[in-house]
Amino acid sequence: MNDETKYALKKVGFYTAVFTAAVWIVIPIIISFLYAFTSKADYYDPTKIIPTSFTSEYVHTILFTLGAWDGIKNSVIVAVLTIIISFILGVPAGYSIAKYVFPGKDHIKLSIVALRMFPIPVMAIPLLVLYIDLHLADTLIGVALAHTAMALPFVVLITSSIFAGVSKEYEEAAMVFGLTRFGSFRKITLPLALPGLAAAAMFTFVMSWNEVFVASILTLNNRTLPAQILSIMAGSSGGAAPDYYKFAAAFIMTLPAMLFILFARRYLVTMWGITLK
Template sequence: MNEKTLFMLKKVLFYAFIFTVVAWIIIPLIVSALYAFSTKTDYYDPNKVIPTSFTSEWVKIILFTLGAWDGIKNSVIVALLTIAISFLLGVPAGYAIARYVFKGKDTIKLSIIALRMFPIPIMAIPLVVLYIKLHLVDTLLGVALAHTAMALPFVVLITSSIFASVDKELEEAAMVFGLTRFGAFKAITLPLALPGLAAAAMFTFVMSWNEVFVASVLTLKNRTLPAQTLSIVAGAAGGAAPAYYKFAAAFIMVLPAMLFIFFARKYLITMWGITLR
């Protein structure tokens, strides 16, 4: 096998791999979108793989009759609260890890990562008992605090890497010209780190948006969209939901997160550019 043939073979395998990955992601999205709007007749027609008749009835039922619209509003509130609390705690921690040398720094970083090693289900009962005592059961703040505990390690690690990529000499130069440490951070570091912080906010939003177990355990009435969707597909009309309801629920679940990522994608690309310098 000559060098040119080997190069072409590697190129074909590379593009085949890329195509497989893209198809793995895109095909479920296309299928859920198609069957979310398929009529009942087309859905159960064994001779049709792709529906040709469409209706918005199932999406409207999921949204307005079975309560998914309220779940969307609750999910947005919880996600925004999670971002706010995570950043309030995580950004100072990430900055300290990136800028200062102190005893036990590596241990702290390892401990932050170790927070993710405990499965949430084994902590469900103690968490519910604690929330009952704190009167946080069935509240959006309670769900946001639980999501913050899950997102905070990622926020700390991401922000620390972003701050580490910003030259320390820039802050020192600003302080030489009279700015305080906080002033230098606000005027120099924060604007340069803003794309990375936006990407961290995106990760936090998507994590909170998709989380279902904690929201299902801690809420009954004020449920987020994933928890509400779970209750819908498991108990619509007093029994298991029809399959086209499930596709409609999947479409409603995926669409807002995709829109959020679409508008925030430029910050993610910018963050990659900053951290790879």
């Protein structure tokens, strides 16, 4: 077998794997979006694979009658607060780990990773008791703080890797020309690290958007979208919600996150190009 044949086979195998992965991801999304608007008659018709009759009744009911729209607004607020708090705490920590040498540095990095070892359900009751004592129960800032605790280890590790990739010679040259350490960070390091920080913000947003357990435990009236959807599905006929409502809920859960990722991806690619220039 010559080199050209090997290269062709590798290329075919690669594209086959990519196509399989894409189909594996895309088909469930298409099915969810399609059946979210399918009428009840078409959904239960065994002779129809692709429905021909559509309605927005189920999506409208979940959004406005059952309160999912308020859940969307709460989820956006919580995700934005989580990003802000995580970056306020995580960016300086990541920069310090990347740029400074100090005793126990490796142990601190290991401890940050070890924070994710503890299962959240084990801490649910103590966390709720603490939140009640601090008057943070059923508040959006309380959920944001809990999401920050989950996202912060990853933000610190991601930002430390990003800052480690920015050469220290740039900062040293900036300080030679009169900038302070903070000034060199703000004008040199931070712009170079922005694409990576944007990627970390995307990860933090998706993590907060999809988290359901903590939000369900800590809130009753001010629920985020996943907690609200869980409450709606569990409150319908003892947890046996009709399937078309489940597809409508999946559509409502998926679409905002996909739109955010699409927007953030375009912004990320544009910003990366500017940074490289």
